Amino acid sequence: MKNTSFNMVRRTETDYPPLLRMIKDPPETLYYKGNLALASRTCISVVGSRHGTAYGRWVARQIGSKTARYNIPLVSGLAAGIDAAGHQSALDHQGPTIAVLGTGIDICYPRSNQHLMTEIEEKGLILTEYPPGFRATPYSFPARNRIISGLSAATVVVEAGISSGSLITAGFSEDQGRRTYGVPGNINSIFSAGTNRLIADGVMPFISFEDVMDDLGIPRIGEEEVLKTLGQDEIRIYQALAEGGEMTADELCRKTGKPIPQVNALVTIMEMKGVLWTSLGKIFIAK
Amino acid sequence: MEKGPDYREVIGQEGAKRAMVIAAAGFHNLLLTGVPGSGKSLLARCLPSILPPMDQEEIFQATKIHSVAGALTREEPIVRHRPFRMPHHTVSPTALTGGGRKMKPGELSLAHLGVLFLDEMPEFPREVLETLRQPLEDGVIRIHRLAGSVTYPCRFLLLGSSNPCRCGYHGSSDHHCTCTPAQIKSYQDRISGPLLDRMDLTIRISAVPLTEALGLDQGLHQRASRRETRMESEEMRNLVLRGRKKQKARFSGAGLTFNSQLDGELLERFCPMEKQARSLSLEASEGMGLSMRGYKKIVRVARTIADLEEEEIIRVSHVAEALQYRDQQERTGIR
Numbered sequence: 001m002k003n004t005s006f007n008m009v010r011r012t013e014t015d016y017p018p019l020l021r022m023i024k025d026p027p028e029t030l031y032y033k034g035n036l037a038l039a040s041r042t043c044i045s046v047v048g049s050r051h052g053t054a055y056g057r058w059v060a061r062q063i064g065s066k067t068a069r070y071n072i073p074l075v076s077g078l079a080a081g082i083d084a085a086g087h088q089s090a091l092d093h094q095g096p097t098i099a100v101l102g103t104g105i106d107i108c109y110p111r112s113n114q115h116l117m118t119e120i121e122e123k124g125l126i127l128t129e130y131p132p133g134f135r136a137t138p139y140s141f142p143a144r145n146r147i148i149s150g151l152s153a154a155t156v157v158v159e160a161g162i163s164s165g166s167l168i169t170a171g172f173s174e175d176q177g178r179r180t181y182g183v184p185g186n187i188n189s190i191f192s193a194g195t196n197r198l199i200a201d202g203v204m205p206f207i208s209f210e211d212v213m214d215d216l217g218i219p220r221i222g223e224e225e226v227l228k229t230l231g232q233d234e235i236r237i238y239q240a241l242a243e244g245g246e247m248t249a250d251e252l253c254r255k256t257g258k259p260i261p262q263v264n265a266l267v268t269i270m271e272m273k274g275v276l277w278t279s280l281g282k283i284f285i286a287k
Numbered sequence: 288m289e290k291g292p293d294y295r296e297v298i299g300q301e302g303a304k305r306a307m308v309i310a311a312a313g314f315h316n317l318l319l320t321g322v323p324g325s326g327k328s329l330l331a332r333c334l335p336s337i338l339p340p341m342d343q344e345e346i347f348q349a350t351k352i353h354s355v356a357g358a359l360t361r362e363e364p365i366v367r368h369r370p371f372r373m374p375h376h377t378v379s380p381t382a383l384t385g386g387g388r389k390m391k392p393g394e395l396s397l398a399h400l401g402v403l404f405l406d407e408m409p410e411f412p413r414e415v416l417e418t419l420r421q422p423l424e425d426g427v428i429r430i431h432r433l434a435g436s437v438t439y440p441c442r443f444l445l446l447g448s449s450n451p452c453r454c455g456y457h458g459s460s461d462h463h464c465t466c467t468p469a470q471i472k473s474y475q476d477r478i479s480g481p482l483l484d485r486m487d488l489t490i491r492i493s494a495v496p497l498t499e500a501l502g503l504d505q506g507l508h509q510r511a512s513r514r515e516t517r518m519e520s521e522e523m524r525n526l527v528l529r530g531r532k533k534q535k536a537r538f539s540g541a542g543l544t545f546n547s548q549l550d551g552e553l554l555e556r557f558c559p560m561e562k563q564a565r566s567l568s569l570e571a572s573e574g575m576g577l578s579m580r581g582y583k584k585i586v587r588v589a590r591t592i593a594d595l596e597e598e599e600i601i602r603v604s605h606v607a608e609a610l611q612y613r614d615q616q617e618r619t620g621i622r
C-alpha cells in the first residue's frame with residue numbers, strides 16, 4: 001500500500017459518528033480515510049453473501065442507485081459479491097458510500113477489491129476500528145458488522161445463506177433498535193434461505209426502496225420521470241420487465257411480440273439511458 | 288444442399304439464431320456461452336444449413352486443400368459444401384495447424400471457407416488456442432520446417448461454445464453454481480483477451496424451460512402462432528444470401544469478401560453511418576467501456592445487420608442491435 005496517510009477519531013470527539021456512539025459497545029477509536037462527515041448523515045447499510053446470485057447483485061445495484069439518488073450514504077463491508085455490488089453502484093451513480101473494514105485501514109481484503117477501495121477512499125469513506133497492520137481474524141469480521149449496522153438508520157440484508165455473516169449484521173441491527181429488512185427470494189434458493197428465515201422471524205421484507213424512505217420519514221423522489229424519457233416501444237419493454245422481473249431477450253420477444261432484432265436494439269438504447277442493464281444474458285430494470 | 292440438422296429443431300432460442308444469421312452472413316466469429324443443456328451444440332451443428340453455397344472458385348480452393356491433406360473420399364471427391372470442422376479438444380497443435388513430418392494441412396486449413404467449431408472452447412489447452420490468433424488475423428497459416436516452408440490458406444468462421452464456468456451453472460436461475468469467484472474467473476480466462484478480441488459476436492444463452500419449449504403453458508392457438516414465429520433454416524438462409532449479395536456488390540475489386548475482414552481505412556470507407564448511429568456508437572464505447580477493438584467489432588457487425596436489411600447506410604437501430612452482441616463482462620460481483 002503506497003498511501004499510508006489516514007486519520008483517527010476518538011469516541012469523545014464531536015465528529016465521531018453520532019449513531020455509532022449510541023450502540024452498546026462503540027469502538028473507542030476509528031481509523032479512517034476520506035470524508036468522515038458522511039458517517040454523521042442518515043445512512044443505509046446493504047449487506048449480503050460473498051457469492052450470491054445475479055438477482056442479489058441486481059438488488060444491491062438497485063439500492064445503490066437509489067441511495068445515490070437520495071444522496072444517502074450506502075454502508076457495507078467491501079466484501080466480494082453483494083457488498084461490492086452495492087458500493088460500486090453507489091459510486092457509478094455518483095452517490096456517497098462508506099466501507100467498514102474488518103482489517104487495518106492499510107489492508108485490502110479481498111485483494112481483488114483494491115481498485116474499489118481506492119475509489120471509495122477518494123469519493124467516500126473507509127473506516128475501521130482496527131489499527132493499521134491488523135490482519136483479519138475469524139472474529140474481526142463479525143465484530144465489524146456491529147459498526148455497519150451501528151452507523152446506519154436501516155440495514156438491508158440482500159441475500160444470505162442459512163449461516164451467513166450477514167445474519168449477524170441483521171441481529172446487531174435489531175439489537176441496536178435500527179430498522180432491519182430482508183430481501184425476499186425464491187424459497188428454493190440457498191442464497192435466500194437466510195433472508196427468508198429473517199422475514200419469517202419478523203424482520204420487514206424489503207419490497208421497494210421507497211418503503212424504506214417512508215419508514216425513515218424521508219420524502220420520496222418521483223419515479224415517473226424515468227418513464228417520461230422513454231418512447232412507446234421502450235415503455236412496452238419496461239413494463240414487461242416490471243411485471244416479469246429479469247428476462248432474457250428471447251423471453252422479452254415472446255412477452256412483447258416484437259422480433260429479436262428490434263428487442264435487442266431497444267434494450268441497447270435503454271441501457272444507454274441507464275434504464276436497463278444486462279448481465280449474464282439477462283436483462284434487468286436498473287432504476 | 289442442406290447438411291446437418293435444421294434450425295426448426297431449435298426451440299425458443301430466437302436470439303441465438305439471429306446471431307447465427309449475422310455470423311453466417313458476414314463471416315463473423317462467434318462465441319456462444321450458456322449453461323449445459325441450453326442447446327449450444329445443436330445451434331452450432333445447424334449452422335451448415337444456413338451457409339450460402341460455394342462458388343466455382345471456392346469449390347476449387349477447398350478441394351485442393353482437402354486433396355493435399357488426403358481428406359477427399361470416394362463419396363465426396365469434390366468439396367461442394369462448406370466445410371464444417373469440429374476437432375475435439377484433445378487435438379494436437381500440429382493436427383490443428385498442419386505440418387508434421389509429411390507437411391499436411393491441418394484442421395484450420397480444412398475449415399477454409401467454412402466453419403471451425405470448437406465445442407467447449409475452454410477445454411482446449413491454452414497453447415492450442417493461442418495458435419489460432421495469427422491465422423485468424425491473416426487468413427493464412429505459415430509453417431516452417433526443416434524441409435522448407437509452406438503457406439496454407441485458412442479463412443474460416445470460428446464458432447466457439449463455452450460453459451460459463453467449470454460446473455456450468457454460473458448465472459443459471461435454477462441450478463446452483465458450486466464454483467468460487469476465483470474459479471469462475473480462471474475458467475473464463477482460458478479464452479484469452481486477444482482471442483476474445485477476435486470474436487465479433489459474443490452471446491449468452493439460457494436453457495429454455497421444458498414447459499415453455501413444449502408450449503405447455505400456453506393455449507393451442509398461441510402454440511400455433513408460436514410455431515409461425517420460429518425461424519427455420521430456409522428463412523435464415525435467405526437472409527444470409529441477401530447479406531452476402533450486398534457484400535459481393537460492395538467489395539468487388541476491393542480484395543475483400545466478408546464484412547468481418549473490414550479494418551482500418553476500409554472500415555471507414557465501407558461503413559457510412561447516419562449521424563445518430565455514429566453518435567450512439569461513440570457514446571456506447573464510452574459508456575460501456577469498449578476498447579478500440581470493441582468499437583470496430585460493433586461497426587463490422589452493424590455493417591452486416593444493415594446488409595441483411597439491404598441498407599447502404601448504417602442506421603442507429605443496426606448499431607443498437609450490434610451492441611447486444613458485444614462481449615458483456617459481468618458488471619458486478621466478481622472483482
